[in-house]
Amino acid sequence: MKTSGQLRMGLILILNCVLVWCAAVPQTRYTVDIVLPCDYALLDSGVGGLGFTRQKVTLVLKNVTVKGEEPAEPMPDYQPPENPDTTVFLATAVDLAPLSFAERLLHVECGDEGEKVEEVECEISPLYSQLFAAHIRLSELSIAIMAKAESPIETSDELANDKVVLPMSVELLVSSSPPSQKSSLSDEVTLNCEVWGGTEVNVDWHLQKDGTGHRLNLEDSRITIQKETEETKETSSLTIRKLNVHDEGTYICVVSSEKHRVQQILQLQIREPPKVTVSVSQNPKTTVTCRTDHYYPLDVDVTWLLNGSPLTHVSPFTSSHRRNQDGTYSVNSFLEVPAPEPGAPADTYTCSVSHVSVTDPIIMEVHVLPEQTDVSYTATFFTVLLAITILSILLFLWQQRDKRAKKKTI
Incomplete structure (x- = not known):
């Protein structure tokens, strides 16, 4: 135990010496x-x-x-x-x-x-x-x-x-660096602007969006600007927390000195991947639904496959895009499909959703089972009828036994 403690102390001393030596190297x-x-x-x-x-x-x-x-x-x-x-x-x-x-x-x-x-x-x-x-x-x-x-x-x-x-x-x-960034909703992003010059400079941040521009509102608690100065270099870092779709746009770092004015353009793009769910319902026709929710930006592509092959006999109905309160979009795609023949395997319907926020399409599957035939309903009916008959006979026999027991008692 003592040897182990001495070894640990020796390693700590060696590490401290290395750190001091590295710090001393100019x-x-x-x-x-x-x-x-x-x-x-x-x-x-x-x-x-x-x-x-x-x-x-x-x-x-x-x-x-x-x-x-x-x-x-x-x-x-x-x-x-x-x-x-x-x-x-x-x-x-x-x-x-x-x-x-x-x-x-x-x-x-x-x-x-x-x-x-x-x-x-x-x-x-x-x-x-x-x-x-x-x-x-x-x-x-x-x-x-x-x-x-x-x-x-x-x-x-x-x-x-x-x-x-x-x-x-x-x-x-x-x-x-980098001049363009892609981020998801609720993320935090930092845009940097580094300035080298021999004179004093002033750095302002502006946002250009939808054809109009304005200076950033620093009263927004989500936005902070941090400045660092080192020799003839100044770094201005713009940080935005809890991103929303309204933060997307062109950010302009405006550097002004006594004689000059230089701009750096930085792009911020919001990329929110869709949430995809599929379901099947009977009301009264068999309907397969693919819900694509909370994605940004708007463009999305929804396609259907049947048992792994493109659909040819059914055309989907797609709803209009809905704008959610957080600025994201949602859309639904419906299919009215026939049920497989009795005794056939279930049909597998695949909803494939492509969006710029994901590298590969999002794949979701749902199974449509064959319809029950009239024969099955008949078999069920006779099974229930037989069960009722047996119960009736058992009840009759129990009542007869009860009567015989009472006669013997008298």
């Missing part, structure tokens, strides 16, 4: 240059009206700070070519806190032996004067960058054609 910071292929989008007023022209360009994010273990071999700095094949937007990140997704961007285009790791969408467009906006989209990640050219630009459309190197500085960077 997080390494290093800078990298990230090169991304992009489209340069320009507004064009052509014959068919307003549109966009796109040309291939290169976006280089220089001096991006990364926190973590530094690679064994330092990453080479990007050197602008003298005669570039495409226009290069050389955007330098000045005094920005480490980007949590920098490693992901760094290896987004190619992995081992040139194998592509992840698709990336990148688009740059001019705003006004020397200001440009870049939007980068990956799976579950959206990034918006506001960058300013070091010198005035005469005409924005010449940048792509002349294939120049345009030095710029990143003034504001906003990211959201």
Whole structure:
């Protein structure tokens, strides 16, 4: 027992030493240059009206700070070519806190032996004067960058054609991950908006729904906004508890500084799976009913099978969609079906419900038994009649025995 206690104490001391040593190891910071292929989008007023022209360009994010273990071999700095094949937007990140997704961007285009790791969408467009906006989209990640050219630009459309190197500085960077979420009713969801910048910013949240938008009402006890600040990075987290269908919509994170205004769009979709029940009734015809209740959104597909095969001889009747108090929907599907022939096995009717909230259709079955024939009713009648006759005879015999017993007593 003493040995066991000493061993346990020794393990605790070793664990404490390891934790202290890990805490003492500083997080390494290093800078990298990230090169991304992009489209340069320009507004064009052509014959068919307003549109966009796109040309291939290169976006280089220089001096991006990364926190973590530094690679064994330092990453080479990007050197602008003298005669570039495409226009290069050389955007330098000045005094920005480490980007949590920098490693992901760094290896987004190619992995081992040139194998592509992840698709990336990148688009740059001019705003006004020397200001440009870049939007980068990956799976579950959206990034918006506001960058300013070091010198005035005469005409924005010449940048792509002349294939120049345009030095710029990143003034504001906003990211959201993930930019789209799907949640069920009564769940809790958190939408994040991360902001990097050298100046003080203000973050507001708006909800766009059914063609109208409004600033979020923070008097709603279900909604809270939490802000965290670390160096030149600010995180705004919007949390909504006990979700209902009215919470679905487009949430806009509006980031404002003294000079700039950037928006990040986040989608919240409600996905509530249907509750499916089936039943069979006789009133007076045999009716099979499939109830599909409390699903969202509206579109749902209800189909029937008979003994595993599609129905051909019976057409279902489907009720109109009903809107429930919680905003979900319900619908019923009915079948008037013939009963199987006497002596045949029961028919199995299958209700299959497909909805965007479930990967596979919801399957429910009900069995319709054969009808009882007249012969069975006749047999039942004679069985009951025989039982009554036997009981009558037994009662008569008991009465006769009782009379004989009374005579002997007299």
